[in-house]
Amino acid sequence: xxxxxxxxxxxxxxxxxxxxxxxxxxxxxxxxxxxxxxxxxxxxxxxxxxxxxxxxxxxxxxxxxxxxxxxxxxxxxxxxxxxxxxxxxxxxxxxxxxxxxxxxxxxxxxxxxxxxxxxxxxxxxxxxxxxxxxxxxxxxxxxxxxxxxxxxxxxxxxxxxxxxxxxxxxxxxxxxxxxxxxxxxxxxxxxxxxxxxxxxxxxxxxxxxxxxxxxxxxxxxxxxxxxxxxxxxxxxxxxxxxxxxxxxxxxxxxxxxxxxxxxxxxxxxxxxxxxxxxxxxxxxxxxxxxxxxxxxxxxxxxxxxxxxxxxxxxxxxxxxxxxxxxxxxxxxxxxxxxxxxxxxxxxxxxxxx
Amino acid sequence: xxxxxxxxxxxxxxxxxxxxxxxxxxxxxxxxxxxxxxxxxxxxxxxxxxxxxxxxxxxxxxxxxxxxxxxxxxxxxxxxxxxxxxxxxxxxxxxxxxxxxxxxxxxxxxxxxxxxxxxxxxxxxxxxxxxxxxxxxxxxxxxxxxxxxxxxxxxxxxxxxxxxxxxxxxxxxxxxxxxxxxxxxxxxxxxxxxxxxxxxxxxxxxxxxxxxxxxxxxxxxxxxxxxxxxxxxxxxxxxxxxxxxxxxxxxxxxxxxxxxxxxxxxxxxxxxxxxxxxxxxxxxxxxxxxxxxxxxxxxxxxxxxxxxxxxxxxxxxxxxxxxxxxxxxxxxxxxxxxxxxxxxxxxxxxxxxxxxxxxxxxxxxxxxxxxxxxxxxxxxxxxxxxxxxxxxxxxxxxxxxxxxxxxxxxxxxxxxxxxxxxxxxxxxxxxxxxxxxxxxx
Numbered sequence: 001x002x003x004x005x006x007x008x009x010x011x012x013x014x015x016x017x018x019x020x021x022x023x024x025x026x027x028x029x030x031x032x033x034x035x036x037x038x039x040x041x042x043x044x045x046x047x048x049x050x051x052x053x054x055x056x057x058x059x060x061x062x063x064x065x066x067x068x069x070x071x072x073x074x075x076x077x078x079x080x081x082x083x084x085x086x087x088x089x090x091x092x093x094x095x096x097x098x099x100x101x102x103x104x105x106x107x108x109x110x111x112x113x114x115x116x117x118x119x120x121x122x123x124x125x126x127x128x129x130x131x132x133x134x135x136x137x138x139x140x141x142x143x144x145x146x147x148x149x150x151x152x153x154x155x156x157x158x159x160x161x162x163x164x165x166x167x168x169x170x171x172x173x174x175x176x177x178x179x180x181x182x183x184x185x186x187x188x189x190x191x192x193x194x195x196x197x198x199x200x201x202x203x204x205x206x207x208x209x210x211x212x213x214x215x216x217x218x219x220x221x222x223x224x225x226x227x228x229x230x231x232x233x234x235x236x237x238x239x240x241x242x243x244x245x246x247x248x249x250x251x252x253x254x255x256x257x258x259x260x261x262x263x264x265x266x267x268x269x270x271x272x273x274x275x276x277x278x279x280x281x282x283x284x285x286x287x288x289x290x291x292x293x294x295x296x297x298x299x300x301x302x303x304x305x306x307x308x309x310x311x312x313x314x315x316x317x318x319x320x321x322x323x324x325x326x327x328x329x330x331x332x333x334x335x336x337x338x339x340x341x342x343x344x345x346x347x348x349x350x351x352x353x
Numbered sequence: 354x355x356x357x358x359x360x361x362x363x364x365x366x367x368x369x370x371x372x373x374x375x376x377x378x379x380x381x382x383x384x385x386x387x388x389x390x391x392x393x394x395x396x397x398x399x400x401x402x403x404x405x406x407x408x409x410x411x412x413x414x415x416x417x418x419x420x421x422x423x424x425x426x427x428x429x430x431x432x433x434x435x436x437x438x439x440x441x442x443x444x445x446x447x448x449x450x451x452x453x454x455x456x457x458x459x460x461x462x463x464x465x466x467x468x469x470x471x472x473x474x475x476x477x478x479x480x481x482x483x484x485x486x487x488x489x490x491x492x493x494x495x496x497x498x499x500x501x502x503x504x505x506x507x508x509x510x511x512x513x514x515x516x517x518x519x520x521x522x523x524x525x526x527x528x529x530x531x532x533x534x535x536x537x538x539x540x541x542x543x544x545x546x547x548x549x550x551x552x553x554x555x556x557x558x559x560x561x562x563x564x565x566x567x568x569x570x571x572x573x574x575x576x577x578x579x580x581x582x583x584x585x586x587x588x589x590x591x592x593x594x595x596x597x598x599x600x601x602x603x604x605x606x607x608x609x610x611x612x613x614x615x616x617x618x619x620x621x622x623x624x625x626x627x628x629x630x631x632x633x634x635x636x637x638x639x640x641x642x643x644x645x646x647x648x649x650x651x652x653x654x655x656x657x658x659x660x661x662x663x664x665x666x667x668x669x670x671x672x673x674x675x676x677x678x679x680x681x682x683x684x685x686x687x688x689x690x691x692x693x694x695x696x697x698x699x700x701x702x703x704x705x706x707x708x709x710x711x712x713x714x715x716x717x718x719x720x721x722x723x724x725x726x727x728x729x730x731x732x733x734x735x736x737x738x739x740x741x742x743x744x745x746x747x748x749x750x751x752x753x754x755x756x757x758x759x760x761x762x763x764x765x766x767x768x769x770x771x772x773x774x775x776x777x778x779x780x781x782x783x784x785x786x787x788x789x790x791x792x793x794x
Binding site: 030031032033035037039048050055058062127128129130131133135137141146147148150153 | 403458
């Protein structure tokens with residue numbers, strides 16, 4: 001039952017106490033108000049933090065660490081845990097908006113779990129009295145929680161009512177593997193490049209097997225955290241492998257002697273790229289239950305690969321019956337593959353924002 | 354075939370080289386499309402959304418705030434706007450009691466909510482004006498107060514106007530507004546305002562007399578206002594040199610509200626003047642813990658230094674330097690100039706404050722930090738403005754003496770130093786040392 005509003009006496013007391021402050025010099029300042037908006041999605045948690053630009057400028061001025069300070073602030077502006085396990089942001093952006101604010105965009109991988117711990121870590125560095133409005137939404141825009149954070153209480157724990165729905169079963173991870181290879185155009189193009197010059201079934205089996213064995217090794221090693229290589233190295237390397245296979249097709253004109261080794265070496269690099277997809281759903285790097293998802297995902301990748309090879313090879317062999325194909329078609333396709341690889345390479349290095 | 358191998362080898366070397374350069378240059382992360390943060394955004398929460406977040410705490414005021422929040426959510430029309438206004442004032446009271454300026458932010462949300470529902474609601478505008486004043490937006494507060502004063506008869510509107518004008522350095526106009534407030538409602542807040550204005554104009558005896566009347570109006574039933582009035586009186590008694598009386602009055606305030614920060618500060622300063630350092634530290638430590646304001650921290654740091662605890666003092670001073678610019682730029686400027694540290698920044702902070710308020714203490718801060726930077730012209734001009742109201746304050750006289758001495762006006766310097774000595778007990782230990790040095794020059 002609602003209690004009645006305060007009596008007139010209480011009301012007068014509030015006003016009296018409030019107006020006493022004016023009998024002296026003003027004591028306060030404007031400590032600021034920021035917001036943190038989280039959207040809990042199936043595979044990731046997106047966070048948008050908005051601060052007044054002046055507050056962030058003051059923080060940067062206080063820590064003049066040089067290049068990357070703003071991004072570093074953004075990276076440390078919010079700490080998330082799932083069932084007590086820290087989540088590491090996998091993408092961070094900091095940019096000004098048009099209303100004299102600075103926006104921090106962070107994406108965290110969503111690990112399995114129900115207790116989402118949120119800590120506004122920047123509050124300790126902001127003026128005392130700063131408040132941060134925290135809102136958590138689900139993927140369907142439903143409000144899961146709203147809270148007001150301050151110096152005294154910098155965090156909150158939200159119980160996610162619906163546990164992660166996706167990628168729980170063997171079949172889910174199998175599908176994820178198939179989906180990843182079918183929509184991973186860079187992997188597909190590399191495979192195309194390898195198979196383009198194959199004229200025998202046995203050679204194709206050998207190349208696909210070498211590629212499969214190699215990427216299985218690095219996928220497993222990366223998922224079990226035995227190898228850790230930054231995407232800033234892996235992704236350009238994958239693009240470079242595509243350029244290489246295109247150029248080699250052009251230069252070596254069907255020479256198949258080293259193709260198995262080539263497929264194996266670059267397969268190692270592509271495996272590290274596949275591991276990134278598993279990390280996005282919280283497998284590996286602090287996630288739990290690695291073996292079954294890894295096996296299912298890998299099987300899915302192989303299934304996808306075989307399906308592509310099964311479609312592609314008959315077409316290539318059919319085309320090879322025409323003399324113009326090896327002479328003109330293969331070089332033209334190889335050139336396009338190399339060009340696509342070069343574009344990806346540039347996008348993932350010098351053009352990356 | 355050899356040529357093809359050579360080209361292949363060159364291609365491999367080229368690509369490896371490019372990758373090595375990228376790695377060495379520490380290029381930004383690659384734009385991994387699946388890992389880019391979402392650009393989808395939710396609508397920004399409005400003032401009512403913010404106010405709907407349940408307040409926490411166990412004090413009677415906290416319970417009252419939660420009750421008002423529920424009343425707001427269940428009401429409509431006039432009942433809702435009234436409840437929102439009361440909620441806003443409750444947050445103002447909370448800010449005042451906890452020294453947490455974040456509650457002013459919430460009070461502002463309450464005022465904005467009312468004004469959204471009922472534009473031109475005078476009570477909400479008064480609330481917003483009060484928040485503007487508390488957030489040092491004095492010029493905006495004055496505009497709002499003037500429009501309120503012209504539209505209705507309410508002593509609080511005159512109070513707001515008086516306070517804004519006082520900070521803007523227009524003391525005569527502030528006195529007029531305060532007189533109207535007192536005419537409409539002789540009360541503890543109006544008496545305390547008059548006392549403060551009298552003190553600003555150099556009438557310490559008059560200020561003390563009126564503050565005593567205000568203190569007599571206080572009652573233990575409304576303990577905090579009474580404690581505030583006692584603390585103000587203790588401050589004037591301390592200024593007047595009646596240190597023992599000021600300790601007694603501060604103790605009376607503390608009997609009403611235990612650990613009341615303003616009373617503890619005055620008590621601590623009075624004990625410091627009596628060289629009872631250990632007792633002073635006890636009061637000042639509690640005061641500084643309760644109220645993070647820079648003048649509280651500075652007083653504690655100076656007391657610790659006197660007590661030979663330079664390391665503890667340095668910790669507090671470092672925190673002041675770290676957060677002071679955003680919390681209280683003017684006090685930080687005076688502190689830095691007194692210590693002769695980061696003097697250019699001190700002057701910059703003090704000058705920036707002039708855009709916000711033009712009272713005697715801002716001119717003093719500019720003058721003092723200009724002197725620290727060797728800018729005698731700026732120091733002289735601003736010191737004249739700082740002294741123009743006739744305020745009898747040891748720190749003002751100390752700064753005036755230092756400027757006059759450095760300016761070669763030895764006689765004037767000696768006169769200001771003598772005036773400062775009359776109130777020497779109100780200076781911090783570090784400032785007392787400074788005064789001794791100036792007096793010997």
